[in-house]
Amino acid sequence: MKGLHRLPPLLGLGLVAALLVLPFSGNAYLTTFAFTVLIAYILGQSWDWVAGEMGYVNLGHYAFYGIGAYAFAIVLVGGSPFWLAFVAALGVTAVAARLLAVPLFRLHGDYFAFASLALLPLLEVLAYNLTPITRGADGIVLPVAQVLQPAYLIALAVCVVTFVVTLRIHGARFGYALKSIRNDEQVAETVGVRIAPVKRRVLVLSSLFGAAAGALQAWQMSYIDPATVFGLNVALAPIAMVLFAGSGLRYGPLIGVLLLASMQQWLLVSVKGFQATLYGATLLLIGRFMPGGFLRAKWVRRVPGLAEFGREHHEHATASAMQAPGQAGGELPLPTLQVAGERPLIELQGVRMQFGGNVAVNDVSLSIRAGEIVGLIGPNGSGKTTLFNCISRVYTPTAGRVLFDGQDLADLGRDGIARLGVGRTYQIPRPFSDLTVQENIAIPLMFGANPLSPRDALREARAFVDYAELGPRLYDRADALSVQEKKALEFARALACRPRLLLVDEVASGLTPAEVRRFVEHIRHVRDRYGITVIWVEHIFSALEQVVDRVIALEQGVLIADGPLDAVVRNERVLATYLGAAATAPQASAPPLLIRGVA
Structure with a gap:
């Protein structure tokens, strides 16, 4: 079975060799047909970088083919040599793609697909009407010459480069950024991926190869018009x-x-x-x-x-990862943070989050010192998760300020806040589903404040995998895990962000008592060993009481209590709105007190 892994590369080399000999065989028909296949591969593969790798279905990719064809033809007819016309085609198309990326990537899903598709009829109309430049319906006749053989050989070279770029993307940091965006853009940002530059780069990259295909086919055909390079029937x-x-x-x-x-x-x-x-x-x-x-x-x-x-991608990645040396067990590769001093690590000043007429967080002010473990409690809809989202910039607060180590977070995006030192889990687990457990944890290591290469990140990720007791699932896709395993994966991924502040949202819910105890030990360990500050939303009071330094209670977005756990659970307002009259302060020997609910 190991030998079968070499089958595709060997067949590929054989195919390239056969295609390289073909134009010298004297069969013009087969050469012309093979040329059209080469052009189709360049277009299809470059399209798949955006659609297959990043998950954005660009139905207007053929527009770059047309722009490249027109730019090449105009420059070539103007008397410039082939190489200058070819470079001009690439340059003009790259500029167009960069400009189009701004409005297009404000859209998602079907809206992006149909907006990109609209580029084709728009450009076709422009080509018909910009007669002084494009010669309208008459089209552009290029200098007639026997260029099939050189055009074919250049197209074959571009095809090889296209495939090599595909291989490079699959194993590069850039490729992992694309895959994280495909799975969940918001989560990708909260682990440190700067998604806007990545989107622009992949669109420009794909446009360059689309332009190369358009230029080569225009050269070989010696004629273009709007319908042939922008028509939906071929696009x-x-x-x-x-x-x-x-x-x-x-x-x-x-x-x-x-x-x-x-x-x-x-x-x-x-x-x-x-x-x-x-x-x-x-x-x-x-x-x-x-x-x-x-x-x-x-x-x-x-x-x-x-x-x-x-x-699939994860199968190729697993095969490569199993051949590379690993780092497992022992201490986590995390820095030891200084927690001395009274200066707050995180401070909220009058934070308000409003959705239309609904106020989810209402004028909340609090401060948490470095090294504290703080429990955040409250009934359903009290604003706990919304408060997390305000800190990690998933939401931009309607009013108020969030300060991290004295720095106002207002001017930072989600990725900047992640690199500053804020890691988080989600109430409903949101792993990168079609990536492996190892890759999920490696991504924040690739995009943190001190980014690692993919190889080093994958090696270092194994220590976090073992810490979360997911070693046997190292090479499994995340969507194959149980809910409990996904929560453990999210906790490990949040730690891989190398956080100074860790936001933990309902990780212990649904776990067995033994699993809860192990998780409590993890929370205590990352604070005591590494100095990580923790805010933990949880409804299992027996878990909170073992580890928290204090508890903050919310009701309908308003802070109603802040202090030691024993004092907070005896607070009359907390009793009335959340715990109920029968609730008492939990004791170490008492059975777990579980209040079910989701913020």
Whole structure:
């Protein structure tokens, strides 16, 4: 089975060698067909960097092909040499992509997809009407020359570069940023990923290869017009090819382009009148019976040779990680923080969070010193999680200030606050589902204040995995974990942010008494050993009483009590609104006092 891992690379090298010989065979028909396949692969793979890696379906990717084609043709017709026209095509398209990234990435999901699709008819109309530049409906006739062979060889070289870039993306810090955005943008930011620059970079990168494809095809065809470079009838074909085999797979775009392009060519030659119908029906059947692409189909996964082409990202990552030396057990790779002094680490001054007419947090002021463990309690809807979201900048407070070690957080984004030293868990676990346990924990190590390389981050992540007692699940995808394991993963990921302040939201809920005790030991240990300050939202009072220095109680967004646990649970207002008249201060020997509820 180990030898099968080498099958795709060996076949790929053989394919490149065969394609390299083809233009010298004298068969112009096959060379022209292979050239169109190369162009389709460049377009499909570069599209998949945005869609498959980052999760943004850019239906307007072909616009970059058209911009590149027009920029190349205009400069070439103006008398410039090929290389200058080619560089101009890349430059103009990159600038256009950078400008388009600003409005496009203000949108998400279907809105992004349809906004990007709207670029094609818009640019087609502009190309028809900017006659002095584009020559309108007449199109641009390029200098006629026999350029099939050089165009083909350059296209093959660009294809090889495209695949190499894909491999580099998969294992690079940039690639992990894309994958974290695909899974959960908000969580990606709260572990330190600066998502806006990453989005812009990947769109510009994909546009460069789209422009290269447009320039080369314009050169080989010697003619372009608005319909051929911006038309919907050709713009979606490379995307369909990628989806046919499997978006997000290392070999998905390549296999999809090879199979569908060959099928399309056979239908054009062999089937008269119904080729478009058969082509569309094939895509519909794949979408219906093999969602995610045929390489992800169960029968494909059972065939040893084919299964290698359908390996998911985490399977490639696991194979690489198992070959690398690891760091496991022992102490966590965390700095020991200084906790001396009375200066507050976190201070809230009149913080208010309002959603329309609903005030979730109302004029809350409090301060917590470095090294404290503070419990945050309150009934459902009291604003506990909202307060966490104000601190970590998931929400921007309507009024008031949040100070961290004396610094106002108003001018920092979520990623900046993470790098400053704020780590958090979520009430409902939000791991990066299609990444492994090891990768989930490695991502904050890659994007923290002192970022590590992916290799070093993956090695260092193993210590956090062992600390969370998830060692046997190291290489498993996060969506395969139980709820309790996902909570443990989130706690380990928050620690991997190297926090000075740790926000823990309902991690102990649903755990067995033994698991609760182990978690309490973890909370005490990270404070006593590493000096981490902890704010813990929890409803299991027997857990809180073992470790907290004080308790803060909220009611309808208002702070109603702040002090030692014994005093707070005897507070009349806390008794009336949260604990009830029968509640008493918990004793060490008493059974756990559990108040169920979710902020």
